[in-house]
Amino acid sequence: MSASGGLPPASPNGVATGDTVGVLDWDSNRFLEAYFAVPMMGAVLQTVNVRLSPDQVVYTIDHGGASVLLVNDDFVPMLEGIRKQLPKVKLLVLMSDRAAPQTGRLTFAREYEDLLSGASPDYRFPDFDENTLATTFYTTGTTGSPKGVSFSHRQLVLHTLAQMAFLGIAAKQGRLCRDDVYMPITPMFHSHAWGLPWTATLSGIKQVYPGRYDPALLLKLIKTEGVTFTHGVPTILQMLLGAATAANTDLAGLKMIVGGSELPKGLARQALAQRCFGSRRHWRRG
Structure with missing residues (x-):
């Protein structure tokens, strides 16, 4: 998935405007690409906290409504154990730096880099209101279940500009x-x-x-x-x-x-x- 190509129609369950795309990954170039590509498609980026317990990971993904997951294959064993508890998830995309990516018993639509190589370099970005939901994540260390936090495109842009100004002066x-x-x-x-x-x-x-x-x-x-x-x-x-x-x-x-x-x-x-x-x-x- 990228800002230039989006998800090609490898599956009838692709990404549409308003869909939520969850990412299970370490800090990587792919994660950075998702920071931009997913919201700029008009979809919602959910950054899944992989350090939570499996039950809490299930709760946050289901509560956030993710229909697509980008999954680093380090997390395949964990996801295997909870996949049946994620009925809203329709599409899995594999991410890996291994020569032979590990898929376990999971079914992945495609591999991330394969999607990029097969995507068109041209993409017409949709226009939408600045208050459109862009991202969501879930709190940790609070009582009860993790609490969802969301940001609009306007909030993220203003935060970025303010942070750049504050640190730059x-x-x-x-x-x-x-x-x-x-x-x-x-x-x-x-x-x-x-x-x-x-x-x-x-x-x-x-x-x-x-x-x-x-x-x-x-x-x-x-x-x-x-x-x-x-x-x-x-x-x-x-x-x-x-x-x-x-x-x-x-x-x-x-x-x-x-x-x-x-x-x-x-x-x-x-x-x-x-x-x-x-x-x-x-x-x-x-």
Whole structure:
């Protein structure tokens, strides 16, 4: 699926205006494409939190009304166990980086990259009201069942513009500009990675998508790709510091917005003491 082609008619149960398309994936280029392609088709993007329990995954997909799922084959075993509980889902599309994608006992209409290669490069984007529903996701850590949150196209555009302006006007501390290299370490399925993938794209910034969060890989990407801007919860910062210490390296020059929960003073001091973020001017607490 892409903004240029959409889903070709490989199935009578394709994507129509107003349909909901759920994504089960790690932070990837495909997920970023879905951030744009699905809403721009007039459909609704549902970012499925794959860290929830299987029962809660069932609840969120069913409650969100997803009829199509884009599925990283890492999640095939989990989806096999709950597929019969998802009667609204009519179409599965496989996503994989493996030479031999794993499908298990599930039936997939097509593989994602095959859909792209077979799609037309021409696509006439539909026109719709700015208040049209664009995305939805579900909260975690609340009482009872996860709570659905939705955003319109207008809300996402305004949030992106405001975020770009706010981060771009900083002289040094926490500034995000087109000379930066961006990598999310807040999952794209969790609060839309705080909206920063849209902001980074609008800003024309080089972006690095790490897939599943592996400390050694994150550290490698930061160094080899020159990542200068990221964001995450305090436990992610702690994980990065541990990886840097184990590798006997530093994270000098990396700017990080920390949010989601309060940043412990001890953790902040640890980062500054190790000069992991170059200097105090590179540090930002969100």
